[in-house]
Amino acid sequence: MLVTIKEMLLAAQSGGYAVAAFNAENMEMTVAVLAAAEELQSPVILQATPLMMNFASAALYVAMARAAMEDVTVPVALHLDHGDSYEVAVQALRAGYTSLMLDGSRLAYGENIALTRRVVELAAPCGVPVEAELGAVGGTEDGLSSACSEGTDPEQAADFLARTGADFLAVGIGTAHGVYHAQPKLDFERLDAIRARVDAPLVLHGASGLPREDLRACVARGICKVNFATELRLAYSGGIKALLAERPETVDPKALGRAAMARVKEAAAESIGFCGCAGKG
Numbered sequence: 558m559l560v561t562i563k564e565m566l567l568a569a570q571s572g573g574y575a576v577a578a579f580n581a582e583n584m585e586m587t588v589a590v591l592a593a594a595e596e597l598q599s600p601v602i603l604q605a606t607p608l609m610m611n612f613a614s615a616a617l618y619v620a621m622a623r624a625a626m627e628d629v630t631v632p633v634a635l636h637l638d639h640g641d642s643y644e645v646a647v648q649a650l651r652a653g654y655t656s657l658m659l660d661g662s663r664l665a666y667g668e669n670i671a672l673t674r675r676v677v678e679l680a681a682p683c684g685v686p687v688e689a690e691l692g693a694v695g696g697t698e699d700g701l702s703s704a705c706s707e708g709t710d711p712e713q714a715a716d717f718l719a720r721t722g723a724d725f726l727a728v729g730i731g732t733a734h735g736v737y738h739a740q741p742k743l744d745f746e747r748l749d750a751i752r753a754r755v756d757a758p759l760v761l762h763g764a765s766g767l768p769r770e771d772l773r774a775c776v777a778r779g780i781c782k783v784n785f786a787t788e789l790r791l792a793y794s795g796g797i798k799a800l801l802a803e804r805p806e807t808v809d810p811k812a813l814g815r816a817a818m819a820r821v822k823e824a825a826a827e828s829i830g831f832c833g834c835a836g837k838g
Contacts, residue, residue: 559626562634562656562782563686563724565600566758569781574833575761578602579825580638580786581618582609585814586793587625589821594631597826597835601631602782604638605654607645615652623653631838636688638784646676650685658688658727666713673721681722688760688782691717692729711750718757725758725782726751730775732763743771745778752779760784765791769831776833785828789821796820 565576581587581603594601605618619635626633637649639660646657659676661669673689680687692709709728718726728751731743752759758781764772765788772783800807800816807813829835 558630558632559623559655560600560632560634561684561686562602562636562688565602565632565634566725566781568600568837569834570758570779572837573777574837575776575781575783576600576602576834576837577825577828577832578604578636578638578782578784579789579828580604580606580609580784581622581789582793584621584625585818586789586821587622589818590789590825591625591629591633592818593822593825593829594633594838595629597829598631598838599829599834599836600633600838601825601829601834602634602636604636604784604786605649606638607641610645610648615648615654619653638786640676643672643675643679646679650680650683654685656686656688658690659723660690660727662690662692662707662727662729666717670717670720673717673723677722686724687722688725688727689717689721689723690727690729690762708744708747709751711747711754714751715754718755723757725760726755727760727762730761732761732767741767741771743775745774748775748778748780758782764788764828772831773833783828783832785825788824788828792820792824793817 569576579590581590603622622635635654637654637657640646640658657680659673661672677687692707707729730748731741759779760782761775761780762784764783765785796817797813
């Protein structure tokens with residue numbers, strides 16, 4: 558059942574849980590994530606980044622997801638992750654994505670407001686909600702790079718949402734994209750201060766590898782959407798590596814795909830469980 562993330566995240570906000578969002582980069586990942594969500598009866602968000610859309614196309618990812626959803630009964634949303642321009646947002650909207658993220662976090666405050674507002678005005682007539690980002694999430698992943706994690710200013714957050722009309726806000730509280738090389742120190746006080754000042758559902762990026770007690774604490778403090786990308790990549794490649802280590806003669810892409818899918822499904826199911834969205838579909 559294809560839906561927008563707005564209904565998902567408002568339900569999560571009122572229910573005290575978060576919805577897991579996965580960057581599903583190919584057919585195997587898409588099928589595995591949907592299988593985990595269906596098995597756990599969880600709503601789920603499938604995401605694509607601009608680099609993914611350059612590798613294939615927005616239309617291909619939407620068609621693939623729609624085909625994979627035919628026997629799925631839980632709510633599924635298709636989301637543009639880290640859209641970095643108005644043109645990318647147009648591309649995703651035309652392809653059939655049901656929500657858009659405009660990431661202007663590396664821009665000056667006023668420029669971030671202007672670009673985010675422009676995308677909101679593009680999407681609103683289509684009933685498509687928009688996620689924005691204020692503050693920066695550090696690390697590197699899929700072409701997205703930031704030298705440091707810049708915390709979201711709680712005082713700016715309410716002003717930013719009022720001036721852009723964005724539906725959801727991705728916040729910087731110390732997480733990072735990619736692989737953590739040391740345990741991150743999350744700023745829970747900042748998250749509490751943001752939550753106290755804004756009513757919009759909040760989004761956490763950089764959750765792959767985050768200590769699970771920290772993830773639970775973020776959800777308890779009002780995070781309603783949690784992004785996972787690197788975690789799925791590690792699971793996918795790990796499944797293939799394990800098969801080739803055991804059977805190095807394997808050349809059948811279907812066998813490699815099945816090994817990868819099993820690991821991705823397991824990783825997705827674990828993330829769904831920690832977000833608390835199992836049984837909410």
